[in-house]
Amino acid sequence: MFESMKVSEIFPTPLWALDLKPEVHGPLNAKLMRAIEAMTSPRPPIRVGETWQTDPYIHTLPDFAELVQIIRGAAKGALDFLQVEYESFEITGCWANINPRGGLNTRHTHPNNFLSGTYYVQVPPDANRIVFDDPRPQAMTLLPRVKAYNKFIGNEVSFEIKDGRLILFPAWLPHGVPANQSERERVSVSFNIMFSAFTETMSRPLWRGTAGPRVEPG
Ligand SMILES: [Fe+2]
Numbered sequence: 001m002f003e004s005m006k007v008s009e010i011f012p013t014p015l016w017a018l019d020l021k022p023e024v025h026g027p028l029n030a031k032l033m034r035a036i037e038a039m040t041s042p043r044p045p046i047r048v049g050e051t052w053q054t055d056p057y058i059h060t061l062p063d064f065a066e067l068v069q070i071i072r073g074a075a076k077g078a079l080d081f082l083q084v085e086y087e088s089f090e091i092t093g094c095w096a097n098i099n100p101r102g103g104l105n106t107r108h109t110h111p112n113n114f115l116s117g118t119y120y121v122q123v124p125p126d127a128n129r130i131v132f133d134d135p136r137p138q139a140m141t142l143l144p145r146v147k148a149y150n151k152f153i154g155n156e157v158s159f160e161i162k163d164g165r166l167i168l169f170p171a172w173l174p175h176g177v178p179a180n181q182s183e184r185e186r187v188s189v190s191f192n193i194m195f196s197a198f199t200e201t202m203s204r205p206l207w208r209g210t211a212g213p214r215v216e217p218g
Contacts, residue, residue, distance in 0.1 A: 013135065014081070015159065016117075016168040018074050025164025028066060029121045035063035036096045036121070036187060043098075049179065051105060052098040059094035059191065067119060067189060068094075070166065075115055075193045078168050088196040089114070099127065099177065099186040107133060107176040113192035117168035120161050121189060124182030130167070132157045133174040161188075168193075 020028065036054070043052055059068050068091065075089060092113055097105070110116040118130070134140065134155045146153050161167065169175070171192060180186045195202055204217055 011136075013170065013173060014078070015132065015157075015173075016074065016078050016081075017159070018077075018166045018168070019162075020070070020164040020166070022164065028070075029163060031063065032067060032121045032189065033187065035061070036098070036189075040096070040098065046100075048102050049104055051103045052100075054096045056093035056095040058096060058189070059091045064094070064189070071117070071119065071191055071193075074117070074166050074168055078115060086195050087201050089193055090196050092192045092194045094189060094191040096121075097186075097188045097190060099180040099188075101181070101183055101185075102179050103186070104179040105177040107174050109174050110171040110192050113171040113194045115168055115193040116171040116173075116191070117166060117193070118161075118188045118190045119166045120163055120187075122185065122187040123162050123165075124180065124184040124186055127178075127180040127182045127184075127186045128161050129158045130161050130175055130177050132159065132169070133176075135173055 039054060039058075040052055046052060058064050059071075071091060071094070079086065079089065097118075099105075134157075140155050143155060144153070151157075159167070177186075208214070
């Protein structure tokens with residue numbers, strides 16, 4: 001009946017996963033664990049389900065300099081992939097998360113940034129998922145059963161995380177981490193990426209008026 005059927009993926013959402021080589025993430029994660037342990041000891045008591053988090057500026061500390069270079073390299077790759085035109089970007093926040101048994105992170109987004117991501121320092125085998133929600137509310141109006149999972153139907157994606165993996169995604173993409181079922185702590189470092197001098201370099205109109213005098217931006 002038809003000569004062909006073509007399916008276009010319109011408005012796809014990128015999720016980048018970058019894995020360091022074991023010989024790189026082994027010593028790096030050991031170093032990061034030592035730094036995170038040192039800066040979070042002694043730990044204050046938390047309630048069941050809660051997570052310890054450090055101050056969100058650990059990217060300024062020497063112990064995290066190597067990770068910062070890795071994060072910056074990954075972010076540049078993602079921006080290149082998107083073919084974004086920009087002058088420079090910066091890590092606006094970076095913090096460590098320690099999920100004890102039962103610890104979780106409820107669904108959230110990272111407002112006022114372009115990209116967000118997490119690097120995984122210690123992932124127990126039975127706490128190795130992050131879950132992303134479909135950001136299109138209309139898509140959940142009908143969710144018919146399917147014969148097999150496919151990326152065109154469904155309201156969430158559970159993505160595998162592991163030691164030495166860095167994930168990057170749009171900061172607006174809702175995500176959460178299920179409760180850690182392991183006695184071993186799940187340790188990660190999360191971060192946000194935003195364009196430097198955003199209002200000066202990227203917010204201004206790209207067009208000029210067709211009536212009235214020419215007015216230079218203030
Ligand atoms: Fe997050």
